Amino acid sequence: MSKTPFPTHHRSLITHHLLALLALAGLLFFLNLGALGLTDRDEGRNAEAGREMVETGDWISPTFNYEPRYAKPVFLYWLMSASYRLFGVSEFAARFPSALFGLGLIAMQYLVLTRLRGSAVGLFGSLMLLLNVEIISLGRMALTDSVLIFFTTLALFGFWLGFADEGRSRYWLWAFYGGMALGTLTKGPVGVLVPALTVAVYLTLAKRWSHYWQTGFPLAGIGLVLALALPWYLAMLSIHGTDYSQSAQANTVGRFLNPMEGHGFSFLFYIPVLLLGFFPWSGWLPVAWYQAFKSWQGARGKGLEVRSESTTSLVPRASRLPAQDELDWFAAAWVLAVLVLFTLSSTRLPHYIGPLFPAAALLTASYWSRGLLQPGTSGTRVSVHVTTGLGYLLALGFAALPSLYSSNVDKLVKEFPLAAQVDLGSGPYIAAAVLLIGMALVSYFGLSEDRRAGAFWAAGATLACVALILVVVMLPRLNRYAIAPPQELAYAAGLNLSPTDRLIVYGSTRPSTVFYARRKTIFIQTGEEANVLPHVNQPGRTMILLPASLRARLPRETADFPIILQRFGYILLANKPMVDVPASKEPPPSPPLPTPGR
Numbered sequence: 001m002s003k004t005p006f007p008t009h010h011r012s013l014i015t016h017h018l019l020a021l022l023a024l025a026g027l028l029f030f031l032n033l034g035a036l037g038l039t040d041r042d043e044g045r046n047a048e049a050g051r052e053m054v055e056t057g058d059w060i061s062p063t064f065n066y067e068p069r070y071a072k073p074v075f076l077y078w079l080m081s082a083s084y085r086l087f088g089v090s091e092f093a094a095r096f097p098s099a100l101f102g103l104g105l106i107a108m109q110y111l112v113l114t115r116l117r118g119s120a121v122g123l124f125g126s127l128m129l130l131l132n133v134e135i136i137s138l139g140r141m142a143l144t145d146s147v148l149i150f151f152t153t154l155a156l157f158g159f160w161l162g163f164a165d166e167g168r169s170r171y172w173l174w175a176f177y178g179g180m181a182l183g184t185l186t187k188g189p190v191g192v193l194v195p196a197l198t199v200a201v202y203l204t205l206a207k208r209w210s211h212y213w214q215t216g217f218p219l220a221g222i223g224l225v226l227a228l229a230l231p232w233y234l235a236m237l238s239i240h241g242t243d244y245s246q247s248a249q250a251n252t253v254g255r256f257l258n259p260m261e262g263h264g265f266s267f268l269f270y271i272p273v274l275l276l277g278f279f280p281w282s283g284w285l286p287v288a289w290y291q292a293f294k295s296w297q298g299a300r301g302k303g304l305e306v307r308s309e310s311t312t313s314l315v316p317r318a319s320r321l322p323a324q325d326e327l328d329w330f331a332a333a334w335v336l337a338v339l340v341l342f343t344l345s346s347t348r349l350p351h352y353i354g355p356l357f358p359a360a361a362l363l364t365a366s367y368w369s370r371g372l373l374q375p376g377t378s379g380t381r382v383s384v385h386v387t388t389g390l391g392y393l394l395a396l397g398f399a400a401l402p403s404l405y406s407s408n409v410d411k412l413v414k415e416f417p418l419a420a421q422v423d424l425g426s427g428p429y430i431a432a433a434v435l436l437i438g439m440a441l442v443s444y445f446g447l448s449e450d451r452r453a454g455a456f457w458a459a460g461a462t463l464a465c466v467a468l469i470l471v472v473v474m475l476p477r478l479n480r481y482a483i484a485p486p487q488e489l490a491y492a493a494g495l496n497l498s499p500t501d502r503l504i505v506y507g508s509t510r511p512s513t514v515f516y517a518r519r520k521t522i523f524i525q526t527g528e529e530a531n532v533l534p535h536v537n538q539p540g541r542t543m544i545l546l547p548a549s550l551r552a553r554l555p556r557e558t559a560d561f562p563i564i565l566q567r568f569g570y571i572l573l574a575n576k577p578m579v580d581v582p583a584s585k586e587p588p589p590s591p592p593l594p595t596p597g598r
Contacts, residue, residue: 417569
């Protein structure tokens with residue numbers, strides 16, 4: 001084996017591919033990254049927890065609204081804190097870790113797949129991982145998921161390179177254990193469960209458990225995971241005791257056993273999520289997964305063995321499963337393990353299955369590459385039809401969006417007071433047109449064996465264009481009228497309140513308000529108006545941020561509070577004017593008027 005991972009004559013091509021990938025990923029992850037206000041609820045909570053960590057200097061115990069936040073571990077907040085110190089507190093800085101780790105994920109996917117399968121599969125697999133709805137979305141949000149996906153992918157690639165791929169250095173296994181540890185510090189037990197369950201499924205199918213126990217450093221690896229992840233958990237338990245342990249249990253075991261915050265959904269929830277989230281490659285994914293399963297069935301039927309402790313030296317290479325087929329097995333096990341894990345969970349959200357996307361891209365790229373080299377590969381025409389069908393459905397959805405918005409506008413008024421006055425503009429129609437043209441090109445190229453390579457570029461370009469339309473055209477309009485107004489008023493309130501003053505947010509209780517006000521905020525829901533009264537007559541200034549439509553519901557003691565500012569259906573009230581003029585002193589005398597002619 002060469003001491004370098006890539007042949008010398010391929011290095012220039014690989015460098016060019018990698019630079020182009022990073023440029024495209026940088027555009028999709030970083031363009032207008034800070035232009036959109038923080039979305040609620042998780043983005044607002046995460047960003048503020050990181051900001052409070054910088055303000056308080058407490059690097060162990062995350063807080064939100066200056067109260068303990070136990071829902072997520074600490075690693076994302078450390079990253080955000082570093083970002084705030086580097087760029088200042090802003091939406092861009094809050095999202096920067098997600099975008100940066102998204103960039104790292106694409107680079108890792110390309111380098112690993114190129115090392116294992118060549119530059120063509122590496123390029124296809126990394127572009128498929130980048131150019132889909134879910135990964136672009138997660139890379140642009142202040143959530144834990146982009147960082148988690150990076151670490152679970154690092155762990156599973158580390159396992160493959162160090163254990164399953166014959167001839168590689170076993171020391172890659174430390175990336176397996178280190179990735180699990182850092183994933184656990186990012187989002188809790190799921191950081192271990194995703195890699196561990198994937199590896200367990202693979203070892204069971206391949207019958208390689210004994211080889212793993214002999215050569216996989218299991219005890220030392222577990223020790224590394226505990227050494228990296230456990231100290232923070234023990235510190236939290238020592239500081240907060242049963243409050244932390246009970247909350248942690250509720251957010252892990254409780255979330256798995258019972259739906260939380262209304263996020264139950266149906267048992268088949270992740271099927272449409274995967275089809276839409278992995279678009280435009282989701283049409284190829286089911287066939288690619290089935291082909292991998294068939295290769296395993298065929299290998300077992302022919303008596304072929306996976307490389308193992310009993311076969312590596314005694315069985316001729318010809319009687320063993322080809323390495324590329326074994327890698328496809330591993331990717332199929334990865335997809336299956338993540339789908340099963342989160343389907344069995346009672347709480348379901350679209351981004352939970354994000355960790356399977358690198359494997360989905362690997363499988364699909366492998367199948368796509370095989371289809372180009374072997375034009376008669378089964379399932380290619382069906383895949384094209386499924387992809388174009390999904391694209392046409394999405395185009396129909398975009399085209400119908402203005403009509404759907406108008407028919408449901410009454411339901412949006414609580415969070416979006418001026419919903420009835422807002423026009424969605426031309427963005428949905430432009431996106432629909434791009435999808436229609438793109439899918440027509442995918443069909444034109446993909447259904448012809450001679451032109452099939454063009455279908456990949458047509459599909460990728462279509463998704464990239466739709467993503468840019470969303471980022472540049474549609475989301476800024478949504479931000480201006482729906483997201484930014486209460487945030488701008490919260491920021492103004494924070495600038496004009498002293499530490500002993502009070503900010504009340506009534507009705508529309510968005511967590512991001514705390515981030516923009518930069519101070520502790522009193523949240524009061526509709527129906528709890530009596531809770532406003534204890535704060536009204538206290539010394540100092542009291543401000544109330546609320547939708548204008550709810551003004552009449554406030555206690556009559558606030559009737560004389562003037563409107564200090566208003567913004568697209570939101571108002572900011574105060575019990576005192578913005579500028580205090582001392583009542584006990586006469587204003588200074590006016591300066592004498594200048595004498596004419598002098």
